[in-house]
Amino acid sequence: MLINCAAYVDGNKLADIPVEAIPEWLNRPGCFVWVALADATDEELSQMQRHFGLHELAVEDARHGHQRPKIEEYGDGIYAVVQMLQMDNGEPHAGDVNIYFGINYVLSVRNRTQQNLLGVRERCEREPDMLKQGPAFVAYALMDAVVDRYFPVIDELEGKLEAIEDRIFEPGAARANIEALYALKRQFVVVKHAVVPLLEALGKLYAGRVPALCSRTEHYFRDVADHLIRIATSLEAARESIGTAIQVNLSMVAIDQGDVTKRLAAWAGIFAVATAFAGIWGMNFEFMPELKWKYGYPAALAAITAACGALYWKLRKIDWL
DSSP states (O other): OEEEEEEEETTEEEEEOOGGGHHHHHTSTTEEEEEEEESOOHHHHHHHHHHHTOOHHHHHHHHHOOOOOEEEEETTEEEEEEEEEEEETTEEEEEEEEEEEOSSEEEEEEESOSOOOHHHHHHHHHOHHHHTTOHHHHHHHHHHHHHHTHHHHHHHHHHHHHHHHHTTTSTTOHHHHHHHHHHHHHHHHHHHHHHHHHHHHHGGGTSSSOOGGGTTTHHHHHHHHHHHHHHHHHHHHHHHHHHHHHHHHHHHHHHHHHHHHHHHHHHHHHHHHHHHHHHHHTOOOSOOGGGGOTTHHHHHHHHHHHHHHHHHHHHHHTTOO
């Protein structure tokens, strides 16, 4: 679906143009065309491929989707894949933003996401001095907008982690906490798969042999990389916190099991004392003095009760009961 198609000269928007007029505007000196598509059809992608001379492999990636974040050069053009993250019912969901840019064109194709990038165009048009730098600046603005939306996702996931950590020492919550931590760990992995590959690929646009197309905007791409480094640091800290929290919860489970074992052993010890007394007095020997004693039975019960009570008091004192 076509979102926008406009022509720009010297940092200023000239007009919204029909797709059929793109070749005409591409031939104008100092002009570049910026097209935005959402969930593009094969026909639309083929049309853009013809107008902008896109490489067939880059177009194939946009058709298939689910691409790992990357940046590739095809002749005078650059193709970038960035994952756009959003929270959907408490789960991070990743969509694709495919960015093609060359000397006189920018094409963005977003798939499988409800978020839009209209604010990027508005921002660029408010800054004609920056937009004057051409398609490379637009590509930076698109990447910057996508990466900035990672921060709310990270904040929400970290809030979940803090809530789980607050429940760690609640009695009986260890199993539920471990399940929640493993689920949260998988959610952080979704974010990691969007951040780490892009951070590695982005170095092509600001470090080493920078493409001529990005020679005036390399410091902007470095700024995006700085944001990604901050996010990657947060991800690493969260990973370590989750690991620590899991270990603490496993320790709590072991402690709870130990407490149960101690209680069972304590009660077993108490009943063992009663069983020992009963076993002795239950022997049917002929000459047992207490058998003929009027108060033998109450005395036996009292002795058993006293022994069990003394043992119970001792076990309570050492916190086994």
